Amino acid sequence: MAKKTKKIETPIDQRETFVSIQKNFADSDLSVAEKLKTLYALQQADTEIDKILQLRGELPMEVENLETEIAELKAKAARISEMIEEFGKFITENKLNITECDAQIEKYKSQLENVANSREYDSLNKEIENQGLLRQIAEKHIGEAKERVFDKKNELEVVKEKISIRNEDLKAKKEELATIVESTAKEEEVLRANRDACAAKIDARTMSAYDRIRKSCNNHLAVVSVFNGDSCGGCFNTIAPQRLIDIASNRKMIICEYCGRILVNPDFE
Secondary structure (H helix, E strand, C coil): CCCCCCCCCCCCCCCCCHHHHCCCCCCCCCCHHHHHHHHHHHHHHHHHHHHHHHHHCCHHHHHHHHHHHHHHHHHHHHHHHHHHHHHHHHHHHHHHHHHHHHHHHHHHHHHHCCCCCHHHHHHHHHHHHHHHHHHHHHHHHHHHHHHHHHHHHHHHHHHHHHHHHHHHHHHHHHHHHHHHHHHHHHHHHHHHHHHHHHHHHCCHHHHHHHHHHHHHCCCCCCEEEEECCCEECCCCCECCHHHHHHHHHCCCCEECCCCCCEEECHHHC
């Protein structure tokens, strides 16, 4: 009994087009005609899904952008609040420094009443002067910090106002998007089920080429029927008569020589 040879699967090349898989297209459990019909049905489902997504327009991206912006604004508000808190701690520390300076000044002043000589007197006055300078520095730091706190609080209010406005925008966009999604949810569910059923019948290599060509085309059409009897339904260039006969036969994959799309029998419509 002859031993069956196992078919070797070559890796899928993401650069593959329908042209490069044309020869192996018939190597499938499905007939070529059935495979072409399935590919066309897949394209039709994807086209209808694209129309639904177009209804949503830029809304999903706008919602995502608003969510990102709000997150960034909240992070900024948190940073400003932290800075205000740090300035508050800095003010408290300097107030304590002033209290300590005042205590030291009072101590040195009381010691002046019991000095034994002029050297000790000069030394105590020098200490009082130094503590006074330290007190002035602390007061200056407090004044500067209070100005920064004032500025940061104003900045925080501006950021909070922006967050409030963006939240209102986000709410409106989400409601608008939800309305559109709800109105098309059932239709989209059916279309995606049909798409999945078609995709399950197509081999991985053909699906890879299909997805790649769809992404590369502005109209996202990878499989098109003959237009107006003699033209490609994708690029609208004229198809040679012999190729039109081959397309009508449904016996092999025919590729548009201009745009690289699969051409199928208009009867599939």
